[in-house]
Each structure stands twice: as C-alpha cells, then as structure tokens.
Amino acid sequence: MRRMFQKLIAGVCCMMLLCGTVACNSQGKPANGNGKEPEVTLTPEPTKEPDATKKPEATMEPTKKPETTKEPTKALEATATPEPTKEPDPQAEGTIMEAAAKLGFSFGTVANAYTIRDLTFKMMLMDDFNSITAANEMKAYSLLDQKASQWSSDGMPVMNYTQADAIVSLAELLGIGVRGHVLVWDAYMSDWFFREGYTNNGPYVDTETMKIRLQYYIEKVITHFETEFPGVVYCWDVVNEAVGDSTSDYDASDARHIRTLRSGVKNQFYHIIGHDYVELSFLYAKNTVEKLQKENPEVSITLFYNDYNTFFPEKRDAICALVKSINSYAKDAAGNYRKLCEGVGMQSYIGGYGVQEGCMNPEDIGRIREAVLKYHDLGVEVHVTEMAVRNYDEERKAEHAEFYGELFKMYAELNAEETLITNISIWGLNDNPWMDKENYSYKMNGPYCGLFDEDYRKKDAYYKVLDALQQAE
16 A cells, blocks of 8 residues: 555656646746756766676666657557567466565666656556666765865765765655665776875875775765665665686785776775775774664664676685675674674676677576575675676577576575575666667677566566566465
C-alpha cells in the first residue's frame, strides 16, 4: 500500500513537471523561464584504457535513435517494430524485484543526470527496482568544487551536491534505497585536491595535511546524505578499484596488490597518504557512521569495498587479503579488532570487452559462485554491482536470455539456505542497437546486453531471470 501511494505521488509530480514544461514552451520559453535550457554539468566521457583496466561509467546523454525512428514513448503506436513485444507468460507474473526480495536481496540499477529526467525511466524504476546507484554524480571528482575550496576559510575542501542530491531526492520520493558510490577512487581523481591551495600546479601537500583533508571529505559526504535524506543511502562503496591487475600496477611483495600506478600515472592517495590509505579510508568512514549512530540509533549504513574482475582467482585472492587487512587495522577500547569493511561489491561486467568472444561463457558462472563463497567466508556481505551481461550479436539474444537465467539460478541457489548476496544491481539495463562501436558503453555493456529492450520493454532475458528466481522460492 505504501509503495502504491509513493508511485501515485511520484506519478503526479512527474506529470506536473511535464505539464509545466509544455506550458512554458507554449509561450516560446523553456520551463526555467530564462530563455535557455537548464544547464547540467557532466563528467566528460573517459577514454577507455586497455582491456585489463576498467574505466568509470560516463554520465553521458543516452545514445538516441535515428531521427526517422519513433521516440521510445510512442513505440507501441508504430506499425512496425524491430522485434515483437514479449508478452508475459501466464506463469511468470510479478517482477524480479519482488522475487528477489523473497530470496533476501534487493534489485537495483544505475541512474544519472539524464535518466532521472526521463519519465519512462522513472516509471520503470517505480515498477521494477528498489535500489539505485548514481553513475558518477556521487564520486569525489563530481562533488568537489575547486573554486569554492580555494576560497575556503578553514582550508578544507568544499563540495557541490546539486546533481547528486537530485538523484537521491528522486530515490527518496520513490521509496528506493541508494548505494553510495564512491568515496575514494584514484581514477580520474582531481589532482588539485592533493595540492597546496587546491591549485592546478602548486606543490603537493604533506601526508598529515592530506589525511586531514581525506578524513574531512569522507565525514562531510556521508553526513550530508544521511542528514538531508535520512535512511536513503543504505551503504557506501568506501574505496573503489584499489587492487591492481598486473605487477606493473603494484608492489609485488604486497599481497593486497594495492595500486601504486594506474596506466603509468601515480596513485596520489598511495604516494601521499601511504600504503594504508585504503584501511585509513575505511576507518574514517566507520568512525563517521558510528558518530551518526550515537546521534540517531536508527542510522544503518554498510561499508563496502568495490572492484571489477572480482571473480578471477588472482584478483579475488588479493581482494580477500585486502579485506582481512582492513578488518585487522584498528582495535576498539577492549582491544578487539574493529570490522571496518562489512561488504564486497563484485562488479559484474561479464564477457568479452568490446567483442563477442568470451561472452556468455558458462565457466564464468562457476567462477562467480566460487568468489561469492570466498568473500562470504570473510564474514562480509556480497553485492553484485555494475552488472552487464555482455552481448554484441543480435542473433544471439535467445542464448543471452538463457545465460542470464542460468546466472540468476546460481544466485538463487546461493541464497537458498543462507543470505550470501544482499543486492544485485544491473548497469547494462537495456539494449541500444544504434550505439557506435567506439562508444564507451558499447564496449563496457554491449548493444544487446539488456533485460529491457531499447524502449524499456521487458525482454525474454527478463522473464528467464524472473522464472529462475520464482522457481527457487
């Protein structure tokens, strides 16, 4: 009943926004009344590194259909569609979100500055998901405000939460939880954050100054979202992708394989703060959460380490070593080790990068299963994050659907007796056949990766997943 009420209110708000835009445009002005479309500051699309290194998810406007094709919201009116709409099987009623809840995990997806303005996307969110992650808007390089930091009276960094708040506010309205992503990540990190006076070319600060800045940043960001949107951000990826992929990335004597370099560029967190910057970041985050809990016992925020290639043995074992290191880093007043890291986020870009070879490999399902069990043995939660079941071949949609079903059958079996996985988040959400092969998302996700088609209609893959979960209930 509560969710139906939230959907009704959200629908009314969306329609009011839509009507307001139309009304203003009918007078020859945009809805903001200043003669210009509202400006949105976006993170530039990154250049993809070689296959071994995964890059960030660019908050870019979704690739559009050719102008001669009807808009997605009018697809049902078209006389010819690329593929017949999948009709739900009479035995497949319900949603993945509902089936997942019965097996102990939430079901999420990704949102950005563009998608939250799309009415069709918002309606899909209400119907099918109870968790979202901001693509880039909650990352440090998006939040940090250089000019304001330069004028800061106390010398501490200043954040601009405008775009992030818009996403979290929508989630709060819809009754959807948010995975906070991410507090500390060396990739694309603003170099000026490490320099004196927050300038682009000043000298780098010393270790103690950088520790103070990092602690301040982590505390302020976690506190902001919990204060402004109580209970909405239910977890944080404290550190992202700190484990290297090859011996050129890390010190070979370090079992944690912490990056000292990324594509030849120094990891300034490591070089300025020290080899324990990951552990220190978790300590700052845990102290902040506990401080908030003293003020309000209902505060519940779980702290995660998040990375890619988490189901390949060498990297998996390095991540296990890192989690053990984090959770043996600090002691409480009684002399017991504090559990600073409470979960592992397993990014799940499954299949060949930019090519069909390696996609829908049954051996990956076995590797993922083994990795989940190993992380669980560390006494932490597991989130399956940033999932994209890659497929670059339209003719293999049926095979893709079957693979997706088998993958979720494995997840369901893992959760059958004990809850090992508490969230699965899909980032390769819908097909995009018009995407250029050089597009970042083409390589990261694949044009036929989705549970939904290009018009947000549920595909066979959706129903295969739904059936797998319902059969396990």
